[in-house]
Amino acid sequence: MLTQLVASQQRHEVVTRQITDVTDAITKRLLAMAQERLGPAPVPFLWLACGSQGRQEQTGVSDQDNCLFLDDSVTPDDLPYFEQLARFVCDGLNDCGYVYCPGDMMATNPRWRQPISTWRHYFQNWMTHHAPESHMLASVMFDLRPIGGNTALYDTLQAETLQAASKNTIFMAHMVANSLKHTPPLGLIRGSLPYALRATAIKST
Secondary structure (H helix, E strand, O other): OHHHHHHOOOOHHHHHHHHHHHHHHHHHHHHHHHHHHHOOOOOOEEEEEOHHHHHOOOOOOOOOOEEEEEOOOOOHHHHHHHHHHHHHHHHHHHHOOOOOOOOOOOOOOHHHEEEHHHHHHHHHHHHHOOOHHHHHHHHHHOOOEEEEEOOHHHHHHHHHHHHHHHHOHHHHHHHHHHHOOOOOOOOOOOOOOOHHHHHHHHHHO
8 A cells, every 4th residue: 555655656645644644553453352362451542653654754664652641540550451451552553563562661661551641740840850761751752642442531740741841941942952963864765865955845845
């Protein structure tokens, strides 16, 4: 499908959106299969994608980046269920060709499988502590997109976080500075095009 979309000269956002739609469908099916095997979840949860899947910009070689939001009513006795669910889904994605994240940014990592109260603390910390890791994690986690589960766990936190970020000018400045460090891969082998060609490409768009 990727080959056909590219060959038909579809716009890049159309190609990456449709490739991501396939990943979303596979992830939702794996979540359903996990619950068929493990039984109903003990508390509400939400599976989210980040990175390229979160932005709906996947290509044919994207790895997986995901996390789990858990309701604050979760208890220590409930955690093994979600550990098994995360392992089932991430292993299934890897078997389907979405390889494990080299940086371990997956729901199988306990750090990214936490109650909402912990996630709220994460975002507050990333916005107030201006360290390189905070900027990197913020740039990834601000792309979160719900895939399966209770979306109410995300909606309130997203609204709170975006409101706080919009008022934090220092954080916004750091995010802008961080984004300017990266050059768009306009060349054929991920490098920048020569200036004359780049100017022509920009003018044509």
